[in-house]
Structures are given as C-alpha cells and as structure tokens.
Amino acid sequence: MKKSIFLGCFLGLCTFWGQAQVEKGTGQNPYFRIEVVDAENNWPVPLVEFKTVENIRFVTDNAGVIAFYEPDLMGKEVWFDITSHGYSVPKDGFGYRGARLKPVSGGKAVVKVNRDMIAKRLGRLTGSGLFAESQKCGTDMDWQDAGVVGCDTVQTTPYKDHIFWAWGDTSLSPYPLGIFNTSAAKTPLPETWAYPGQPPVKIKYDLFKNQEGKPRGVIPLPSEGPIWIGGTLSLKDKDGKEHLCTVYSKIKNFLQAYEKGLAVWNDEKEEFESVKVLWNKSSGKDAPSCPEGNQAFYTDEQGVEWVYFGSPLPNMRCRATYEAWLEPENWESVSTPRVLSSVKDGSQVRLHSGSMQWSEYKKRWVSIFVEQGGSSFLGEVWYTEAPSPTGPWKKAVKVITHDHYTFYNPRLHP
Structure with missing residues (x-):
C-alpha cells in the first residue's frame, strides 16, 4: 500500500535492522513481496511503514505484506526506514533504523519484528485495501473490501442470529462527504468467542445498503448534522421478544449535541426509529445522563440481571429488560473512579x-x-x-x- 502519509495504526509495529530473509525472484510477477512477521510467533504484522531514502512510503496490509515495485529501484540495494507506533528498532552506527533489501520481481523478503508493548496486533477491521498488497502479489484473491474507506467509533452487540455492528461518521470513496447518520453491518455469530484469534483478520461485513447497492445510514431522522449512537444492545421484553436498542444524539456545530433520545431497530425497514425523545436543547435544561457508552451484562448475588453503561467504566445501570431500559425512572447512577x-x-x-x-x-x-x-x-x-x-x-x-x-x-x- 503505497502512501504519501502514514494512514494510522491499530496497535503498533516494530522491526530489527537487518533481520531479513530474501528469496530470488522468478520474474513472473513484477512485485517484490515483503512479509513482516512477529519474531515471537511468526504472526503477520499489519500497518508497518517502510520508507525509502527518497520518501516513497509503503504500509503492510492485514497479511503483513508490502508489494514493492519501483522500476528505478528494482535489482538494486534499497534502504528502508521502518517506523511504527509502540515498537522499537535498534539504530545502526549512524542512528538510522531500518533494513537494506534488494528487490527483484517475483522475489520475497521476510523481515522479523519484535513487539515492545503488551498488546499484540491483529489487524484492521475496517477501511479499504485490507489485503491490497497481498492481492498485487497474487494471494488472498478471494477477499473483497466492504465498500467503506474509513469510519469512526464502533458499537457491537449480538442480536438474534448475528452480530450487529454500527459506526459513526463513515467515509466513502466517491466523495469526501460520506455517511453521517450511522453506518451498520451484520456478521454471523462466531463459532467460538476466541475470535478472531490468530491473524490475518478477515471479517466479512454484510453492510446495510441502499437500492443502488451503496452503504447507507441506518438512523434516518431529520437532523442539522450527524447522528451518533451509543449504548447499543439487545434486550428482551416481558413476552420474550428481542429488541435492538440504542441512544441517539443529534449533533451540530461539530460536537454540540442538541437532542438525545431512544431508538429501536425496525427489522423490516432495517433501520433505527425514534421511540422517545429524552431531551432537546430548546428546553433550556442540561442534557440528562443516558444509558450510552458501552454496555455490559451482570447478574448479581440475588440472581438479578443488570446491564451497565458507561465509558470506560460504568456510570449507570438498569434491569436487563426492554421495559426497564425504555423508562428513565428505572435508570440508576453508578459510581466508579475516573x-x-x-x-x-x-x-x-x-x-x-x-x-x-x-x-x-x-x-x-x-x-x-x-x-x-x-x-x-x-x-x-x-x-x-x-x-x-x-x-x-x-x-x-x-x-x-x-x-x-x-x-x-x-x-x-x-
């Protein structure tokens, strides 16, 4: 993935200077394949940046691969600065951190990296080009990106027979202005909760799309700006019917909320509908605390099931029923440290x-x-x-x- 700037990272990356194994090429593919793996477990390491002396930048995909082809550099020794968030590479005698490779068409180099922080990188879940570098080299050809190039804060919850995913402001390739009323998708429930386990990560989203087959917003309420959601979860009512619930905020002037309410998913329309307005700025009152942020279910010693809300630690709870969530008088404040x-x-x-x-x-x-x-x-x-x-x-x-x-x-x- 050739880039003029570094596009972000999910965990961090690292390499050791000179630790590379190089294979000669066959000439059948124009690209030189660079594979970056964790020295501890040989897992592929996504989002590692390689930069040439003339500042041409490349970033590994979810398989830890860079497809390198620069006509004026093929067959020559090329120095790559290797940088990353949260990882370190030893300096050489002149203070440079990186590796020297000799790229040839059809060839391959394996560069081992060390991780200096606790978290292990698995890969990007969203965006474009998740396996673009690998596909240039002829592998992972079965993969197809979901159709979005970037998105903001994620919400996830099991709902019926699948996992429901929702994101904030979402970028699409046709134009800078994308989706600002929450994009969403569903995926099958995983066979095991050790998920996704070992990289490379390949989560195939079934995005909610419009009649033209393009990703669309899923909370189409009138608004002066974006509509963000939080505290998204599935709750059953007294009759056992499952409801997908969320708190929505209407935003204007960049980050200013002017309305908050409760919304429930309509399975037929495949979108959220407002069921209760909790607050509007025109009332002159301060916005109330709401069951938003992230959710977690908990059964106490008396066998009562609760759902806790907050970010990062809970500041509110209610009984884990649809009826309790629907009525603010059932919401209880919770004290946790900041x-x-x-x-x-x-x-x-x-x-x-x-x-x-x-x-x-x-x-x-x-x-x-x-x-x-x-x-x-x-x-x-x-x-x-x-x-x-x-x-x-x-x-x-x-x-x-x-x-x-x-x-x-x-x-x-x-």
Missing part, C-alpha cells in the same frame, strides 16, 4: 474513553481505556480489572502506546 494508579510507578492515570466486559479467560471484569493526556494525546491505551463492574478496580498497566497519534474510544467487543 483516576487510577499506574502499576509501573504509582502515578495517576486519568481515564478518558473505553469499554468494559467480563473476561471468561481472566474470570474478572476487564477494561481498556484511553488515558487523558499522557505521552500521546488520547493515544495511550491502558488495561485494568476488577471482581465486579463497580470495582474495586486495580492499578492500571499500559498496553498500547502511540507517537503523537490518537486512538480514542477503544472497544472490547462483547
């Missing part, structure tokens, strides 16, 4: 946004969140855990870092 201590040095870590879920592996409630401030503005991701949704929450450990790059609203998928 500052934790670092495991490393005991320093304060201010919580910004994130999510919480039960971990069957850890047998604990776990949360990942972005630090407010830190070495990278909204780019440092931390982990903490607790015996219950309300705590007590342990000291936090940093699991992902970025070099002056934001990574807001990290999500633990239920």
Whole structure:
C-alpha cells in the first residue's frame, strides 16, 4: 500500500535492522513481496511503514505484506526506514533504523519484528485495501473490501442470529462527504468467542445498503448534522421478544449535541426509529445522563440481571429488560473512579474513553481505556480489572502506546 502519509495504526509495529530473509525472484510477477512477521510467533504484522531514502512510503496490509515495485529501484540495494507506533528498532552506527533489501520481481523478503508493548496486533477491521498488497502479489484473491474507506467509533452487540455492528461518521470513496447518520453491518455469530484469534483478520461485513447497492445510514431522522449512537444492545421484553436498542444524539456545530433520545431497530425497514425523545436543547435544561457508552451484562448475588453503561467504566445501570431500559425512572447512577494508579510507578492515570466486559479467560471484569493526556494525546491505551463492574478496580498497566497519534474510544467487543 503505497502512501504519501502514514494512514494510522491499530496497535503498533516494530522491526530489527537487518533481520531479513530474501528469496530470488522468478520474474513472473513484477512485485517484490515483503512479509513482516512477529519474531515471537511468526504472526503477520499489519500497518508497518517502510520508507525509502527518497520518501516513497509503503504500509503492510492485514497479511503483513508490502508489494514493492519501483522500476528505478528494482535489482538494486534499497534502504528502508521502518517506523511504527509502540515498537522499537535498534539504530545502526549512524542512528538510522531500518533494513537494506534488494528487490527483484517475483522475489520475497521476510523481515522479523519484535513487539515492545503488551498488546499484540491483529489487524484492521475496517477501511479499504485490507489485503491490497497481498492481492498485487497474487494471494488472498478471494477477499473483497466492504465498500467503506474509513469510519469512526464502533458499537457491537449480538442480536438474534448475528452480530450487529454500527459506526459513526463513515467515509466513502466517491466523495469526501460520506455517511453521517450511522453506518451498520451484520456478521454471523462466531463459532467460538476466541475470535478472531490468530491473524490475518478477515471479517466479512454484510453492510446495510441502499437500492443502488451503496452503504447507507441506518438512523434516518431529520437532523442539522450527524447522528451518533451509543449504548447499543439487545434486550428482551416481558413476552420474550428481542429488541435492538440504542441512544441517539443529534449533533451540530461539530460536537454540540442538541437532542438525545431512544431508538429501536425496525427489522423490516432495517433501520433505527425514534421511540422517545429524552431531551432537546430548546428546553433550556442540561442534557440528562443516558444509558450510552458501552454496555455490559451482570447478574448479581440475588440472581438479578443488570446491564451497565458507561465509558470506560460504568456510570449507570438498569434491569436487563426492554421495559426497564425504555423508562428513565428505572435508570440508576453508578459510581466508579475516573483516576487510577499506574502499576509501573504509582502515578495517576486519568481515564478518558473505553469499554468494559467480563473476561471468561481472566474470570474478572476487564477494561481498556484511553488515558487523558499522557505521552500521546488520547493515544495511550491502558488495561485494568476488577471482581465486579463497580470495582474495586486495580492499578492500571499500559498496553498500547502511540507517537503523537490518537486512538480514542477503544472497544472490547462483547
């Protein structure tokens, strides 16, 4: 993926100078295949940036592949600076970090990288060109991108026989102005919750589309600007009927909410419909707290099932029924910390946004969140855990870092 700028990253990347295995080419394919793998487990590492001396940039796809073909550089030794968020590469004697390769058509080089942070990269879930580099080299030809080139904050929840996905502002290739009233898709329920497991990641979304076959918004309410949703979840009513529920916010003037309400999915129309307006700025009152953010289900010692809402830790709960969610008088405030201590040095870590879920592996409630401030503005991701949704929450450990790059609203998928 040849780029003039680095387009972002999901976890981070790393290489060791000179650790490359090179195979001679056959000449059948014009591209020189560069594979980047984790030295610890040989997993492919997506989103590694290679840059030539003349500043031509390439980025690995979800298979950890770069397809290199520059006519004036083929058959010659080429130096690549290799940079990434959260990973380190040893400097050579002159302070440069990278590798020297000799690209030949049809050839291949394997570059091993080391991971310096706790989180392991799996890959991009959305956007375009997820396997574009591999396809140039003739592999992963069965893959087809979903049709969007970028999207904002994600919401996910199991609903009936599938997983429902929703995203905020969404970019499409035909024009800079894309979808601003929530794009969405569905995928089959995974066979196992160890999902997606080992890379490369290949999640095939069934996007909701218009009559022209193009991705569309799924909350078509009149609005002066974008419509964002939060707290999306599936709840059953007293008769056992399942409802896909969400809180919507109408936005204007960039980030200013002027209306909030509850919306429910219409299965026939395949879109959300407003069922209750909770607040409008014209009332002159402050916006109320709502069951938004991320959701997590919890059964207490008395056997009562609750659903907790918040970002990253819960600030509200209600009984896990459709009727309880529908009426604000059933919503209860919850107190959780907004500052934790670092495991490393005991320093304060201010919580910004994130999510919480039960971990069957850890047998604990776990949360990942972005630090407010830190070495990278909204780019440092931390982990903490607790015996219950309300705590007590342990000291936090940093699991992902970025070099002056934001990574807001990290999500633990239920």
